[in-house]
Amino acid sequence: MGIHTYFRSLNDLERIIRTPGKFKFEEHCVSAHSWKVVQYAKTLADIEEQHGVSIDWKKLYEITSSHDYGEIFIGDIKTPVKHYSLELRSMLLHVEEAMVEHFINENIPEEFKDIFRRQLREGKDDTVEGLILEVADKMDQVYEAFAELQRGNTEKEFIVMYRYALVKIKNIDLHCVRYFLNNILPDIIEEGIRSPFDIRKITEEALSQ
Amino acid sequence: MGIHTYFRSLNDLERIIRTPGKFKFEEHCVSAHSWKVVQYAKTLADIEEQHGVSIDWKKLYEITSSHDYGEIFIGDIKTPVKHYSLELRSMLLHVEEAMVEHFINENIPEEFKDIFRRQLREGKDDTVEGLILEVADKMDQVYEAFAELQRGNTEKEFIVMYRYALVKIKNIDLHCVRYFLNNILPDIIEEGIRSPFDIRKITEEALSQ
Amino acid sequence: MGIHTYFRSLNDLERIIRTPGKFKFEEHCVSAHSWKVVQYAKTLADIEEQHGVSIDWKKLYEITSSHDYGEIFIGDIKTPVKHYSLELRSMLLHVEEAMVEHFINENIPEEFKDIFRRQLREGKDDTVEGLILEVADKMDQVYEAFAELQRGNTEKEFIVMYRYALVKIKNIDLHCVRYFLNNILPDIIEEGIRSPFDIRKITEEALSQ
């Protein structure tokens, strides 16, 4: 049809649940996750600007808000599958891109095709905007896993997720990462003291890797 | 505490359900709504740019993503209450602003206070960005109501919501509104032909008001 | 229409969730809350009768069962909003009353109008029935908050709710309040010993205020 098909499809992401198959005290849909990534990224970019870094806000807007749109076509494939082998990972990425391209060709009017191709591309490149997206995406994994651990969820997957996301974040060289590690993470640990898990220890192990 | 308190609070909007008290085949939380508004607004702004209008993307990013953040403090008060009287409406708006200001004073570090005051302000002003936000917000009401009508929801509230949102949109003088009326709305009507309601007629009545 | 419109509207309260926006292990709708208030009040009134107090059962029936009916029109506005200022509180109360009055005028047949005006009025006056309603309403907050604390819910709102409701109850001078404090509250504390929170201490602090 046209832009209507795209607008209508956005609703689908409310029905794709993150971390499928694991017990969770609270479920999160991909739309809500996407919104939180948009919000984190905004503040992270503000921190970069405070340190004199120049931000392309249009690009940041585009890549953060659409970064999981492709899951409409492939679903929330489990992380271990994505990382099973470099070959499979690149093939899955290729399929996702091909399906997005197919969707654009079928539905998006000619005058918007280039815009949508740019917006729905994989945004995690090495620019400051791409790196901020990566940090914001992983930060939501930290918060999702933290909330489950804090409530006493004993699924090991959430310790793995918390640790993995922290390791990813700490290895990115941005002002906002340093702010997160120095000013936000201590508050998370502080809030987690009532958890049956030793969140401080899990955090320190992750940071020392 | 600090930014952590703000980041943690974002999760609350996943638990505030829109149009409380009415039967719905599908519920929407405020976070998912916020993300869809961000996505609609992006495409609406693209249309404006195609017509040579200049967009302040940083501002658009800020006001679309945070436009319902205040609902964390006041909840999703029913629309008829908000519109009961100009006096009540302005008082509720005042309370919401005061609670946001209180939150910023208590939680946000000094160096971010001005940024958060700007981001969490009411964004629906008369600039092109403010108007796009208004269109995108109402467009989500159109889509939410449409999906219920299409599935045969007999609650009158959804006809009222669909009509009211359309009237609001059509009275805003933007290129993207004309695009919506000419290129997107016909596809909505077309898709709605199987509804037990005459969506074409409801639409035409709204547009002729 | 008529009484049918009123009967049909009762169903709406099953879709309004209490304490919106906060994480809960178990959600409660306003209908279920209303039923529990009816049940508590019945036993509280039995206790009063045992001490020779005379109860107007028709009045107690009317005010307990309908005490939250007005939420159909205004939703479950967050407590901090209601208490933001005396001015706002009285304005919200005025709006709720005006909307109930409007509903009665539009829907209720002439011969029932006075009955419905009496039944749907704010029932928390200074009579023994009005005070019992207040105790029963707060008692359900005690039980709702207690169940969350017992299961390890770390949202601070539930400690605040538990404490606030206890303070309200203990300041009401009724035989049934003394019974509650001496015979029921100790059992609550006893049952809460496995909670990660020190429910005894929270209780004692509230009672000593």
Add this chain to the structure above:
Amino acid sequence: MGIHTYFRSLNDLERIIRTPGKFKFEEHCVSAHSWKVVQYAKTLADIEEQHGVSIDWKKLYEITSSHDYGEIFIGDIKTPVKHYSLELRSMLLHVEEAMVEHFINENIPEEFKDIFRRQLREGKDDTVEGLILEVADKMDQVYEAFAELQRGNTEKEFIVMYRYALVKIKNIDLHCVRYFLNNILPDIIEEGIRSPFDIRKITEEALSQ
């Protein structure tokens, strides 16, 4: 323990769902049903009073609010099971009564035992209050079944339930039943015209039985 055990048990009825095993667009818990029965009964009794009938409000309060409390012990056994044979029915009733009696003996303090025995008894006797309870209970089946039929639920059970409840109501000789048949039922039929089922015809067949 004591009254606490009773108050705490009330919450259990929020987790017992009516008409288990059948597809429903909207589920109802026994607590919400109980509250609606309390509300219907209040208006039905008002109608009786308007015709000069004297109502024992304390009794009506007691029997309507507690009429399904016994389901805490036996669950929502399917109607066809209850009606399988007079022998089974009376045995199930006996078990329910015995379990309620056991609960009272174990948990309720001596001075309240008689009160609870009276309140938790089967209330559907031949007094005007007992008959009003029967009408109110069946009226909620009418509304539950109607809402499903109106939304296009094709489970035959809801036609059976609607019809069966109507037949039960129409055979009770009360002023409020005549009011229901003449003033409320026509509005239900009117509201149901958009249903894929011919609700008028189903209604007329039931009334002519």
Add this chain to the structure above:
Amino acid sequence: MGIHTYFRSLNDLERIIRTPGKFKFEEHCVSAHSWKVVQYAKTLADIEEQHGVSIDWKKLYEITSSHDYGEIFIGDIKTPVKHYSLELRSMLLHVEEAMVEHFINENIPEEFKDIFRRQLREGKDDTVEGLILEVADKMDQVYEAFAELQRGNTEKEFIVMYRYALVKIKNIDLHCVRYFLNNILPDIIEEGIRSPFDIRKITEEALSQ
């Protein structure tokens, strides 16, 4: 109708929830329970075969997969009701059998009637297949109760259920029971060390009964 009516009815078991009325962090429907019983039984039978016991796989298939089909007609009646008296228990069993027989007579074509009568019979006899079904059924109660206790569920019913199921299992004289007690139960206890309940102690008490 025919086999279609039977196939269609299978869906009903997805809407019957186990242990109704009790707070659960995670609900289980009868279908999911039935599937897990099928899976446990398969492995239990494998263990018997390893010890040289001969298994009738067709019979095991039939009785495990259909063992709770009768709940479509009677619902998930609470365990204390079933065990209230031998007389009631046998009467309920009789009703269930009569309703299954009635269903077969009404719906199943002549050439399948005997097959269905055999498949939908009560399968827990004294053959090795019947005993394996009993072990597998109780094993799912162990796992359901364990998962709730591990997450801190304070409803006493789950301790009772865990203990009762263990006692039932340990008294059955099968190779697979010994394997369960020696090789599986220790892992359950090990996994439960973070529970606020002392699962080891509860287990040992049950085994020593």
Add this chain to the structure above:
Amino acid sequence: MGIHTYFRSLNDLERIIRTPGKFKFEEHCVSAHSWKVVQYAKTLADIEEQHGVSIDWKKLYEITSSHDYGEIFIGDIKTPVKHYSLELRSMLLHVEEAMVEHFINENIPEEFKDIFRRQLREGKDDTVEGLILEVADKMDQVYEAFAELQRGNTEKEFIVMYRYALVKIKNIDLHCVRYFLNNILPDIIEEGIRSPFDIRKITEEALSQ
């Protein structure tokens, strides 16, 4: 650990929802689907036996009950992804097999390894048991899609699913397929006459392909 890890993992399939991302009036988890496949297959095999075909019940038991166990590791990847290319499909199948193998190596005791390898293998081979599994699996897609179409679900995916599954079934040469087409499908069509979709026409188009 051991068999405990396997038994515990079965619960995960209750949290993987079929057809993720599409609006459904009723959701189905993989466990409930698996149970229904076990049940359909049993009756399909009975039909084969009636025509003198010999069934290996142990094999049928093993392959039907475990046919979707691998989804624990890869999730419910969307069908269009699986069928995107033969290359991707075989790679995904390879990953699933490798993850199952890894799970067996890590968790299953030596003496059970071969049994689990056989049970958790892809079961859809060309034997009568493999073909019955294929029919039963597709039959559940027919029933799932039918129930949504019957209730007026306008997502095109369900028409596609219904048609695709029927085409798959009709091309399998088994006695039970002929029974399904001649004796069960007509009842499905008959039951679907109230659907807003012309289920008869959709069915006939599929069968004539």
